[in-house]
Amino acid sequence: GQNIDQPTEMTATEGAIVQINCTYQTSGFNGLFWYQQHAGEAPTFLSYNVLDGLEEKGRFSSFLSRSKGYSYLLLKELQMKDSASYLCAAMDSNYQLIWGAGTKLIIKP
């Protein structure tokens, strides 16, 4: 079956670094997405990885290992506004997104 696993909740301190892990199992693979979702809002796109390695985009970076079925989202210099849920989603061979349940990130001052 298809499955995405990510931690339910994480807590970090303002200004620090946090890594949110995601493992996936899909029928075929066409990339791994990370989305940010604030309460009551739709997800907003953060990153897309289809090749192994690290993609850096400002304070956010995303890593993918296809052989391990593993990805992480790295957030640096955390700000209070980064408090949100972070959704990991893998795209299968039919170009359908398989979603994780999301990781709620709590930032403390």
Added chain:
Amino acid sequence: GAVVSQHPSRVICKSGTSVKIECRSLDFQATTMFWYRQFPKKSLMLMATSNEGSKATYEQGVEKDKFLINHASLTLSTLTVTSAHPEDSSFYICSARSQDGALETQYFGPGTRLLVL
């Protein structure tokens, strides 16, 4: 950038009534639109995939007679929740894939929160 709108953003209705939610791609033509629902603190669940001019493909367990999807043009898809019940209360989100874009790219609407009393 590509923008997708949803209307209404929030709706409250009585049990037994029908509710229509619109999803529009504002600056691109969308051959494919996706409808998701999300319960509090849960993942997005794909309900159906609609292609312009053809019948929607529903995911297993989603009642097609209850959740009517129409994708009559390249910029508009509608989801009608028929005879809504309190258990249909949820956050409904659409996304759209551009006819000129990569298959990996979906643009999300802002979502519609439905509360059935």
